[in-house]
Amino acid sequence: MEKPTQQEQPRAKIAGDSLATRFFSSIIGFALLLFIMWVGLPLILPVLIGILWLATAELRDMLRLRGIELNMYFLRWGGVVMLLFSLPQLHGIYPGIPWREVALGLVLIGAFSYELLYGANIPRFAFSLMAFLYVPFMLGYLVLLRYTPDAIQGFWTLLLPIFASFSTDVGAYFVGKRFGKHKLAPSISPGKTVEGSIGGIVAGFIGLLLVAAVANAAVPFRWLELLAVSLLLSLAAQLGDLTESMLKRYCGVKDSGSFLPGHGGLLDRMDSLLFSVPLTYFLLRIFVG
Amino acid sequence: MEKPTQQEQPRAKIAGDSLATRFFSSIIGFALLLFIMWVGLPLILPVLIGILWLATAELRDMLRLRGIELNMYFLRWGGVVMLLFSLPQLHGIYPGIPWREVALGLVLIGAFSYELLYGANIPRFAFSLMAFLYVPFMLGYLVLLRYTPDAIQGFWTLLLPIFASFSTDVGAYFVGKRFGKHKLAPSISPGKTVEGSIGGIVAGFIGLLLVAAVANAAVPFRWLELLAVSLLLSLAAQLGDLTESMLKRYCGVKDSGSFLPGHGGLLDRMDSLLFSVPLTYFLLRIFVG
Numbered sequence: 090m091e092k093p094t095q096q097e098q099p100r101a102k103i104a105g106d107s108l109a110t111r112f113f114s115s116i117i118g119f120a121l122l123l124f125i126m127w128v129g130l131p132l133i134l135p136v137l138i139g140i141l142w143l144a145t146a147e148l149r150d151m152l153r154l155r156g157i158e159l160n161m162y163f164l165r166w167g168g169v170v171m172l173l174f175s176l177p178q179l180h181g182i183y184p185g186i187p188w189r190e191v192a193l194g195l196v197l198i199g200a201f202s203y204e205l206l207y208g209a210n211i212p213r214f215a216f217s218l219m220a221f222l223y224v225p226f227m228l229g230y231l232v233l234l235r236y237t238p239d240a241i242q243g244f245w246t247l248l249l250p251i252f253a254s255f256s257t258d259v260g261a262y263f264v265g266k267r268f269g270k271h272k273l274a275p276s277i278s279p280g281k282t283v284e285g286s287i288g289g290i291v292a293g294f295i296g297l298l299l300v301a302a303v304a305n306a307a308v309p310f311r312w313l314e315l316l317a318v319s320l321l322l323s324l325a326a327q328l329g330d331l332t333e334s335m336l337k338r339y340c341g342v343k344d345s346g347s348f349l350p351g352h353g354g355l356l357d358r359m360d361s362l363l364f365s366v367p368l369t370y371f372l373l374r375i376f377v378g
Numbered sequence: 379m380e381k382p383t384q385q386e387q388p389r390a391k392i393a394g395d396s397l398a399t400r401f402f403s404s405i406i407g408f409a410l411l412l413f414i415m416w417v418g419l420p421l422i423l424p425v426l427i428g429i430l431w432l433a434t435a436e437l438r439d440m441l442r443l444r445g446i447e448l449n450m451y452f453l454r455w456g457g458v459v460m461l462l463f464s465l466p467q468l469h470g471i472y473p474g475i476p477w478r479e480v481a482l483g484l485v486l487i488g489a490f491s492y493e494l495l496y497g498a499n500i501p502r503f504a505f506s507l508m509a510f511l512y513v514p515f516m517l518g519y520l521v522l523l524r525y526t527p528d529a530i531q532g533f534w535t536l537l538l539p540i541f542a543s544f545s546t547d548v549g550a551y552f553v554g555k556r557f558g559k560h561k562l563a564p565s566i567s568p569g570k571t572v573e574g575s576i577g578g579i580v581a582g583f584i585g586l587l588l589v590a591a592v593a594n595a596a597v598p599f600r601w602l603e604l605l606a607v608s609l610l611l612s613l614a615a616q617l618g619d620l621t622e623s624m625l626k627r628y629c630g631v632k633d634s635g636s637f638l639p640g641h642g643g644l645l646d647r648m649d650s651l652l653f654s655v656p657l658t659y660f661l662l663r664i665f666v667g
Binding site: 183184185186187189190191194197198201202204205209211212214215216218219222274276277325328331332335336338339364367368371374375 | 472473474475476478479480483486487490491493494498500501503504505507508511563565566614617620621624625627628653656657660663664
């Protein structure tokens with residue numbers, strides 16, 4: 090259960106330790122993320138399962154504030170099934186089989202059977218399904234993307250959404266703070282401005298240029314394509330951010346949890362990646378192969 | 379809006395015209411279904427779009443009784459996107475691209491944007507997502523299966539879930555009526571018995587034997603495999619039936635609508651196919667190729 094003060098803690102922290110803590114923990118988190126991604130599957134898979142457990146707990150605690158229950162077996166064990174069915178080995182050895190759809194089918198059969206046995210709670214099923222597609226279904230694309238097109242290049246293609254999301258966040262924050270005037274979505278996220286959003290798009294492009302400059306051969310997009318890709322990824326990152334804001338607003342919380350000092354919850358950190366990683370995977374599969 | 383008497387109509391009809399109407403409309407519907415399937419895509423696609431419109435209207439009217447709203451743009455236009463991305467041509471020309479996941483991603487982006495612009499109604503989003511996976515997402519597999527492995531054999535592979543579901547329904551009805559003693563799921567569907575369920579499984583196998591006897595070369599399973607497949611398909615059909623019963627019970631209706639005389643709504647007729655068609659597609663792709 091949420092303690093009533095917990096939702097207020099992170100805000101107090103931001104006011105106290107301010108930008109320094111925020112910046113510092115951000116850099117450490119980013120370096121850690123890059124290391125995990127670089128090592129590959131043996132580290133990525135356990136980390137993702139850990140993230141799955143924490144992120145679904147945040148969702149459960151948030152939605153509980155609105156009296157909504159989640160089926161945690163569905164989310165967690167079904168989530169593990171989804172991650173395993175996203176393993177690149179499976180897709181490599183048996184290509185052309187829609188493994189992730191098979192996983193979704195299996196998990197849905199499990200979730201339906203659970204409801205048939207325990208209470209036939211349709212709202213629990215609907216909200217759990219939403220949470221399932223939001224967290225484990227999206228996380229699975231991260232596993233796939235790390236090995237698309239292969240284990241070497243995959244590291245660099247995975248950096249595309251990570252750098253695009255990270256630089257979009259940073260760019261939107263600073264440009265919005267300095268030049269922000271016109272509110273973007275006042276009823277959902279009152280701090281966001283149109284100027285910040287444009288700053289995020291520009292910063293997203295710069296982020297991708299950095300990746301391309303370091304690993305030119307490994308990034309399968311030319312400069313003009315990179316501009317289009319960065320625009321799409323930056324928009325996806327911002328949409329992911331807004332979507333999570335919408336969810337938090339619905340639950341009446343400011344942060345999804347208190348996972349990182351000065352950063353709020355884990356979902357707050359992941360929200361833009363949950364949309365930009367799948368998009369990168371789709372763009373690569375469709376336009377690069 | 380539902381008229382209060384509408385929910386009672388089909389029951390009255392069954393009591394009046396009884397088994398004759400039920401049997402007659404069933405045979406006509408079945409023959410019509412076979413004809414549509416035989417003609418192929420030019421007829422299947424418009425019919426599926428029609429079914430999409432009617433079935434989502436039934437869901438909307440049912441859930442409205444519990445005060446739940448659905449996003450009909452999401453369900454219907456997103457559903458058309460899902461059907462188009464399920465076209466076998468797309469999967470044939472560009473294999474290995476997860477087109478249906480791309481479609482799901484596009485539709486979700488649309489649905490999120492809709493909520494950002496119009497009300498940030500999270501329950502509406504969650505229930506619409508459930509309805510989306512239940513109807514259009516499932517219907518898409520029907521298009522795919524009709525052309526798996528090709529346009530000729532696909533007709534026969536599509537007959538597998540249709541015959542399995544149909545004969546399961548018939549077998550469960552008659553065996554349950556004559557020998558039914560032990561209730562299967564009294565709180566969800568009080569009429570169903572364990573004996574009926576077993577009768578459904580046996581009848582499902584007989585149904586598949588019929589298809590295999592007529593089109594031996596076109597059915598890619600041997601006798602023993604056919605036994606396993608029929609067991610799975612019959613269970614899927616019964617789970618689909620129970621799932622819809624659960625949904626109807628939640629909404630407090632006896633039938634999903636009044637589409638067919640003596641048969642209740644369109645969803646009542648489709649419920650078992652919504653689970654058995656995707657399962658057949660997965661089994662074929664995994665075990666046959």
